[in-house]
Amino acid sequence: MLSYEEMENQDLIHLLVEGRDDQAFEVLYERHRSTVYFFLRKYYGHIEDVDDYFQLAAISLYEVCQDFQALGYSYSLFSALGRRIESRIIDQMRKQASKKRLPKAKRVYYDGIVCEDGGPAFLNQIPQRHYSSPDQAYLLKESYQSYQLTLSPLERAVLNGHLAQKSDETLAQELGVSTKQVRHAYYRLRAKWRRHQAEED
DSSP states (O other): OOOGGGSOHHHHHHHHHHHOOHHHHHHHHHHTHHHHHHHHHHTGGGOSOHHHHHHHHHHHHHHHHHHHHHTTSOSOHHHHHHHHHHHHHHHHHHHHHHHTTSOGGGTEEEOOEEOTTSOEEEOOEEEGGGOSSGGGOBOOHHHHHHHHTTSOHHHHHHHHHHHTTOOHHHHHHHHTSOHHHHHHHHHHHHHHHHHHHHHHO
16 A cells, blocks of 8 residues: 555545545645745745745645646646645735725724634634624534534644644644644634635525
C-alpha cells in the first residue's frame, strides 16, 4: 500500500474530499507550499497579517480540491490554487480600501451565531449587511448538526476546542498532533462552514 507521500494528487484529493482525511490535506499543502509562498512574497506589502494569509491559502487549497474533483481533475491544481489565492488577496485589498472609507461602527457585527437554546455554535465575523443586529444571527440546531457531519474527527475536535476557548497549542497537546495540524483543521472547518451556508441559502 502506498504511503501518503507516494500518492498522486488525485488520490489524495479523493481521500480529503470523500473521506475527510486530514493527513491527505497536510501532504497536499506541503506539495503546494511553493505556490503559497510565491503569493506571500508577491503581495507581502498588502498583507496585514501573515497568519491570516496562511489561513486564506489553506482555505483556498481545500476549496480548489473540492472543485478539482467535481470537474474531473481536468486542469492544473498548482495553477488553480494560484488563481484562487490571488483572487482572494485582491478581494481583500478592495475590501480594506472600502473599509477605510466607512466609519468604524458601520463595518462589522461581531459574531453571534448560536444554537436555539443559546449555546455557542460557531464563531466567525459576519458582515453587517447580513443581519440588522447580532441577536438575529441564529443557526438552527438541525443545520448545525448537518454541518458537523461534514467534519473529520480532528476538525470536530478542533471546533469544539475553539468553542471552549482553548488555544491551538493546548488543543495540539490534547489531541496529540502538531499546532500546524490544528490550524489547518480550523481553516478547513471554516471553509466547510462557508460552503454549508451557501448551500443553505
